[in-house]
Amino acid sequence: MNRRRRDLVMLSVSCFLAIFLTGACPTEQATAAPARRSGIAQRRPLRQSRPAPVRPTSRVSANEPSALENQPKMSVEKSVFGKTADGVPVDLYTLTNARGVVLKMTNFGAIVVALEVPDRDGKLANVNMGFSNLEGFLGKNPYFGATVGRYCNRIAAGKFTLDGKPYTLATNDNGKHHLHGGQVGFNKVVWKAEPFENDSGVGIQFTYLSKDGEEGYPGNLNVTAVYTLTNDNELAIEFTATTDKATPVNLTNHCYWNLAGAGSGTIRNHVLMINADKYLPVNAVLIPTGEVARVTGTPLDFTKPEKIGARLDQIQATPVGYDHCFVLRGQAGQMHLAARVKDPASGRVMEIHTTQPALQFYSGNFLDGGPGSNGYRQYDGFCLETQHYPDSPNHADFPNTILHPGETFHEKTVHKFSAE
Numbered sequence: 001m002n003r004r005r006r007d008l009v010m011l012s013v014s015c016f017l018a019i020f021l022t023g024a025c026p027t028e029q030a031t032a033a034p035a036r037r038s039g040i041a042q043r044r045p046l047r048q049s050r051p052a053p054v055r056p057t058s059r060v061s062a063n064e065p066s067a068l069e070n071q072p073k074m075s076v077e078k079s080v081f082g083k084t085a086d087g088v089p090v091d092l093y094t095l096t097n098a099r100g101v102v103l104k105m106t107n108f109g110a111i112v113v114a115l116e117v118p119d120r121d122g123k124l125a126n127v128n129m130g131f132s133n134l135e136g137f138l139g140k141n142p143y144f145g146a147t148v149g150r151y152c153n154r155i156a157a158g159k160f161t162l163d164g165k166p167y168t169l170a171t172n173d174n175g176k177h178h179l180h181g182g183q184v185g186f187n188k189v190v191w192k193a194e195p196f197e198n199d200s201g202v203g204i205q206f207t208y209l210s211k212d213g214e215e216g217y218p219g220n221l222n223v224t225a226v227y228t229l230t231n232d233n234e235l236a237i238e239f240t241a242t243t244d245k246a247t248p249v250n251l252t253n254h255c256y257w258n259l260a261g262a263g264s265g266t267i268r269n270h271v272l273m274i275n276a277d278k279y280l281p282v283n284a285v286l287i288p289t290g291e292v293a294r295v296t297g298t299p300l301d302f303t304k305p306e307k308i309g310a311r312l313d314q315i316q317a318t319p320v321g322y323d324h325c326f327v328l329r330g331q332a333g334q335m336h337l338a339a340r341v342k343d344p345a346s347g348r349v350m351e352i353h354t355t356q357p358a359l360q361f362y363s364g365n366f367l368d369g370g371p372g373s374n375g376y377r378q379y380d381g382f383c384l385e386t387q388h389y390p391d392s393p394n395h396a397d398f399p400n401t402i403l404h405p406g407e408t409f410h411e412k413t414v415h416k417f418s419a420e
């Protein structure tokens with residue numbers, strides 16, 4: 001037997017033995033070896049290692065943790081969104097979590113521009129109403145997606161007295177009352193933005209210095225708003241603020257949601273639960289009367305899940321619809337369940353937990369289909385704004401909203417998205 005022939009026989013024998021013992025020929029293993037990173041001898045046949053399945057870009061898992069394995073990597077991208085009327089450059093940030101959920105935000109107004117979450121089949125849709133361009137947000141609009149302050153909701157006649165001193169704020173609500181921070185609230189200023197990526201997800205830390213006297217408020221207020229898109233499909237919003245003079249502070253986010261997809265029509269069929277036994281009755285111009293009333297037996301009883309449209313037309317208001325502040329059951333300062341809402345058609349669910357004491361449920365009553373509303377019509381979206389009670393500086397028995405020097409305002413809200 002010449003040497004070449006002997007080598008061939010030896011190889012065939014060893015190959016036969018190897019297939020018998022491990023299911024693979026050593027020549028296959030030798031070929032495969034450079035492709036493997038581990039130095040540990042491979043006993044499994046090559047044919048068993050399959051390439052990772054490719055995930056279609058528009059379908060992602062809503063719930064299963066295992067879905068993380070095949071998802072795209074987290075990312076944060078920054079692009080030019082435009083310029084303010086004063087020529088200040090504004091950016092658009094596109095954040096993608098490890099499950100492929102996409103959050104778009106701008107540093108103008110620390111606004112949520114879009115949030116794409118999966119339905120029960122994994123199909124993504126943007127569930128947050130707004131504009132696709134900066135011009136829309138620069139113009140008069142109903143606070144789409146915005147971070148709202150220094151005091152969200154209304155302060156009657158824009159007046160309050162603090163430590164014996166009277167203050168007058170901008171009266172931008174029909175020229176009579178103060179609404180959502182005034183003419184130029186936190187939704188109309190350019191924030192400093194620092195994007196980040198960590199083990200839990202991707203996010204942006206926005207900071208803004210609201211100067212002493214801005215819109216009539218006392219004190220320099222340093223505000224931080226951290227928006228995080230977690231890998232558990234949560235949008236977490238954390239506000240902190242400090243001041244050098246006593247001042248009222250009430251911060252919220254003003255996203256308009258439609259879980260069937262922004263622009264898909266009415267939200268009357270969404271099923272809502274609000275974890276509140278009480279609400280704050282308001283007068284004809286939406287200023288709290290000071291009373292705290294029970295929801296039992298009224299169209300405001302959402303303690304059990306109910307369609308938004310089921311009793312909406314029974315609300316006696318102009319325009320008709322929900323625009324009420326609910327007193328949450330949970331303990332303020334601790335994370336507690338505020339609301340749960342589901343779109344039965346798509347299966348998308350949003351659950352809100354917060355440290356804030358109250359929740360404004362607004363059913364988009366003032367949306368009029370015009371350019372300021374970006375064509376969205378009445379009841380095309382709803383807001384669930386976690387916050388303190390409106391007009392608190394004029395109601396000694398409402399929870400305190402006055403921040404003093406040396407104290408830190410701190411509130412957190414988490415919107416958890418899933419599908420069923």
Ligand code: BGC
Nearest residue numbers: 142143286323360362366385
């Ligand atoms: C208020 C509405 C107001 C809307 C502004 C909501 O937070 O409750 O009364 O019209 O913001 O678009």
